[in-house]
Amino acid sequence: MKYGALVFLSAFLALAASWGGLILAPQIQVGRGQQETNAVNSAELYPQARPGLARQGLSVYRANGCADCHTQQVRQTGSQCDVVLVDAGTNAEALAEALMKANVGISKASAAGLAVGLPKPILRRVPANLAKSTVSAIQSVGAKGKVEIVALGPDIARSWGPRRNVAADYLFDDPVLLGSQRIGPDLANVGLRLPDPTWHLRHLYEPRSEVKGSLMPPYRFLFERRKTGPHPSSEALQLSGKLAPPAGWEIVPRPEALALVAYLRSLRSDTPLFEAPMSSSAPAQTNAPAR
Amino acid sequence: MNSDPVQDILTAGDSREPQSRSVAVPIWLIVLMVLLLYWGAVYFDQNGGWFSAKVYSPYRSLQEVESFQFRAGAGDVFELGRMVYNKPTCVACHQASGQGNPGQFPPLAASEWVNEPEPGRMIRLVLNGLQGPITVKGQSFNNSMVAWNMLSDQEIAAVITYVRQNKEWGNNAPAVTPAQVKSVREKIVKAHPAPFNPDELMKISPAE
């Protein structure tokens, strides 16, 4: 018996099966992704390529192994819906009746208060089908209601993103740097969360000046320390305390630092998509680090 | 040479050497594997999205993803009415602005015919059309309107609701339900198959 051939054949078949299943099939399915107008309620193509400077920043991000400590993938553990009453219409009684029929736990007695303080949510955290039928019931009597999708999960609660990430979010990145460890926070939407470029520059120069107790190493090699010329650079970092350079000196970001910050600011995945439904009301923008 | 253990192992399966014993795979391991794979198949069927490119966790099927699609207009009577109005049906004469065409087609915007609290007359004229002189907002028109009884009850209810509740046009009247359209249609389908005359309509109680 020629066992050599048997070993070779079994290894070949096993590997060919997994190659077909996890290389070829995904390549056909997601590897040929295109810009699509599948953004919900919008004719805009998604995704859009990053601007040129941000693309250079991606390669700074790659070269310094930023992805060793930062993921760029927001996860989601579930989705539920809120129903918001926008306009109670003219027939409060019919509205109450319709809502009772839709079985959403609104009594005739409380129906009188429905029209006060609109728009207001009348149902919280319900499955999509109940939300849909409730809204049709509301609309059938001339009132107006809308559904808000609530994405669930700790990542979303930490305001790392309004929805989970999907393949379309990475279509133009080369390489795609998803990361696998959260030594630092997730950056999938850092451009949304921290839009201020000077914050990023100071943070790269000395992370602990912006985030107390941060473990991030400083990236001072992305900056140049030079004598202030006759015209001080407008890009020079505004540093205080021990970090401040001596008089007559200034600390100026090198092109790599500016590119990296442009890349970080371009990171956002908050477009509602068919495969990642979300309500288009954007999350509150703050300039504070994520929790 | 025969005492070489490597040699012995290498020739273990050789037909020249008699087989002293063989150790088989425990049967419970094979049973376990089959059970695991069966469970895996069931789990994939329920959670795997059946290879759809549009299903990501936490969604488990395309159906579930679709249930979360709330595109504007879906299930919204006003938006459906807008679609029906612009099909083109009404829009051809009454215009997208609802202002009609002076001297030819009467306006719908802020029209006393549209803003009647009860929709009986409006449902009738949409269903069967209109023939004869009519006065709207103090101006008189004499033209004919075609019957729209080929539209479904739901579509007619939606388009009338769209017109009656269009606040941009200065209208604000109660919505119309498909049930109301249905009952009117049943009343007039035999009794009055021809287009209405405005005078006829004025004689009918709008609540009917």
Add this chain to the structure above:
Amino acid sequence: MTASESTASSPVAPVSDADSLNASCRWPLLVLFISAAGWAVLASFFQLIASIKFHSPDFLADSPWTTYGRVHDAAGSALLYGFGIQAGLGIALRICTGTATLPAARQWIVTFGATLWNLGVLVGIVGILGGDNTGYENLQLPHYAAMLLFVGYLLAGVTIVFTLHGRRQPCLSSPQWFVLAAMFWFAWIFTTATWLLLLSTVRGVEQSVIDWWYSGNLTVVWLGLVGLGTGLYFLEESRDAAGTRDYRPLFVFWTLILFGSWTGIPSGAPVPVWMPTLSMIATLALAVPLLTIAVTVYGGQPGLRGNSNSRAGSRFIQFALAAWVAATALKVISALPEAASRIDFTWFMTAQAELNTYGFYAMMMFGGIYWIVPQVTGMEWPLRKAVGVHFWLAAAGVLLIVLPLAIGGVAQGMKLNHASIPFIDVTAATLPYLRVSTMGDVLIFIGHLLFLSNLLAVTVRVVRAWGMPRYRSVMMEPSAGEVEP
């Protein structure tokens, strides 16, 4: 035998298992093993720097060449490619050669392949430190290094397979199944990953899919095949296995390649849900080879514990087999959906990977090398005590890394899942565990130094002994009859 007694004080010490003395692959093996040991030293040195950076972020932070992301990736690549695959190639060569003689031409081809491989790793590590990191996990070496690696691997791997082809025995032993499949496996997965990621790059997240597939195949299947193959080879040699036909290793072989090759995609990955679901099911199915190995090694048969403790390296191999069982069990458990959502992206995953690549695979390679080198050189280890010390350093080092990171990772995951705990507090809570793991990195580094010294010392002895007629006659005529008393 009087002649050998009279020369007992000479450096030519009679090896304990002279029966299996086979000197024909001596030089290629020494080249492969010494360079592997060198990379191991370098890898643990880089890892130590990276580890220190966690408690002192400002340590060596002012040069781009020593920033955390680069040093950490250089350490990983040096361990995996420099040490791991290279040592695996050597042991595969030994297993496939068996009692046959390796012709001189093939010795040179393997040695040349090993040289190219080392050049590739060297160029690649310098590239990573210089900022040419590809960004793909487990495939960080830049494309120009990958080309050298590919040619080097092909030269060595094809020679190993041909050695098996020219064997005298009609049947393959089960360890030979394992390494033969592994040789083929790496060629395929490395070609796919290099071609589709580095040369003609695919679009979008398909890059990550390919990288996960490659990583899964490399760490679960390739390391599994070579490591378990080594363990089984050792088991069979130390057992009185003559005439026994054991089907369990073959069952492990088939289930490992069948299920292991689908395990790469992490749960919750931003790809359609069918991919992570299939990977999860495949990972759970790894319980089958896991239990089979447990039954084979620990199931009543006279295993490693009884008759083989006298051999150098047997402790390493026992440790490695236990670590494989533990690492695979952790992998299976962490694939369960309930567990996965809690420990994804935490230090627990690092602990599992470390237990697999170091606790299992690297320890197995140490054991194999400690045991094979005396067989092919006819020399006992010059620093005999260092072997034992290395074992305790390595074992303690692995445990000091794996246990704290696993426990700390679970704690970290629990906190990450409570959005009310600020992220910075989650990070701060992992610091004590990271400090302990730095201790482990120190121990491992010292162990590697001992390992390298021992290998260098034995090489010096072999070179010196080359002039002695008796040694020469033994080494030139490796048939068993010559050394029989």
